Amino acid sequence: MMKKALVSALAAACVATASLAVARDLKLADFQPPTHFIVDQVYKPFAETISEKTNGEVTVSIYMGGELGPGPAEQYNRAVDGVADIAFGLPGYTASTFPKTLLAELPGVISVETGTERMLANIDMLDDEYRRVVLLGIWNNAPGILFMADKPVRTMEDLRGLKIRVPSRNSGLVVEAWGATPVSMPAPEIYNAMQTGVVDGAMIDATTLTAFRLGEVTNYITMGMETAISDFFLVMNRDSFNDLSEEHQAIVREAGREAAIRANAAWLALADKTLADFAAADGKELIVLSDEEAQKFNAASAPIVEQVIEQVEASGVQARAYVEALRGE
Numbered sequence: 001m002m003k004k005a006l007v008s009a010l011a012a013a014c015v016a017t018a019s020l021a022v023a024r025d026l027k028l029a030d031f032q033p034p035t036h037f038i039v040d041q042v043y044k045p046f047a048e049t050i051s052e053k054t055n056g057e058v059t060v061s062i063y064m065g066g067e068l069g070p071g072p073a074e075q076y077n078r079a080v081d082g083v084a085d086i087a088f089g090l091p092g093y094t095a096s097t098f099p100k101t102l103l104a105e106l107p108g109v110i111s112v113e114t115g116t117e118r119m120l121a122n123i124d125m126l127d128d129e130y131r132r133v134v135l136l137g138i139w140n141n142a143p144g145i146l147f148m149a150d151k152p153v154r155t156m157e158d159l160r161g162l163k164i165r166v167p168s169r170n171s172g173l174v175v176e177a178w179g180a181t182p183v184s185m186p187a188p189e190i191y192n193a194m195q196t197g198v199v200d201g202a203m204i205d206a207t208t209l210t211a212f213r214l215g216e217v218t219n220y221i222t223m224g225m226e227t228a229i230s231d232f233f234l235v236m237n238r239d240s241f242n243d244l245s246e247e248h249q250a251i252v253r254e255a256g257r258e259a260a261i262r263a264n265a266a267w268l269a270l271a272d273k274t275l276a277d278f279a280a281a282d283g284k285e286l287i288v289l290s291d292e293e294a295q296k297f298n299a300a301s302a303p304i305v306e307q308v309i310e311q312v313e314a315s316g317v318q319a320r321a322y323v324e325a326l327r328g329e
Helices: 002-022 038-053 072-081 091-097 101-105 115-121 169-177 187-196 238-242 246-280 291-314 319-327
Strands: 024-029 058-063 086-089 133-140 145-148 163-166 181-184 201-204 220-223 231-237 285-288
Touching (some): 038 058, 038 246, 058 246, 072 091, 072 133, 091 169, 091 231, 101 133, 101 169, 101 231, 101 319, 115 246, 115 319, 133 238, 133 246, 169 181, 169 291, 187 201, 220 246, 231 238, 231 246
Parallel strands (some): 024 058, 024 086, 163 181, 220 285
Antiparallel strands (some): 133 231, 145 201
């Protein structure tokens, strides 16, 4: 009887140990401030979905503000190296790693409204660029528009010689075609750079008026031309992903896709609101280019799109096929 009880106790201990081994808390890293809207609108639902569908066996802890390490450009490597299990980032910050991904940011390749849908529908075409991690989700934000500190941009000539912050090499080429000097810089550094005159303005989406408090240092915004649209990703450490059961892997993948759709909707909704608030504020001016003036910008940037596609294609990447897929051609 005692032997039987001992065997039962050992068996129960083994089951408990196995259950503990299965349970996993995933660390999600983001360099944006803890007050950023992505926490409530994207990360919390993402974490809740995973916890609920795995019966609490997989959970997600959220680390904002660079808590797992400073530097927005290092986000991808944090996922590769396992410092974070999941990382949010911009492929534009490490552009040489993601030449195919960044084709989506070129003017006219995707639309603001359907870009996320098209990228998710063709996510398998990016497997080669994300072979070191697992790409859980990818989405586009609102279009990059011109935030100017003190110099309004009403015509393309007004940009000549000005220093404009850009999020990536491709957007820099577009800004350069417009006559300005591009300055590569992560979003958290823009406020001080505009305040101190390091840059005259920035190309970025409207949500940053509040998310990064850029409304405090921006007096003019110019929009109306075709412009770059930045991409964001959620990537996962491959070992962390492989440690999950197949069932849990499927749940995390689907939660990542849902997070991308939710994030895109959140970005676009907030962009509309913040632009309206900016336009209504005293001392602020929202400049919408005339069709004639917008066409000058578009004509200047059009050759850049084809130039980048050809360069990426020449490097052995199936660039044109990806662009055609995104455009639905």
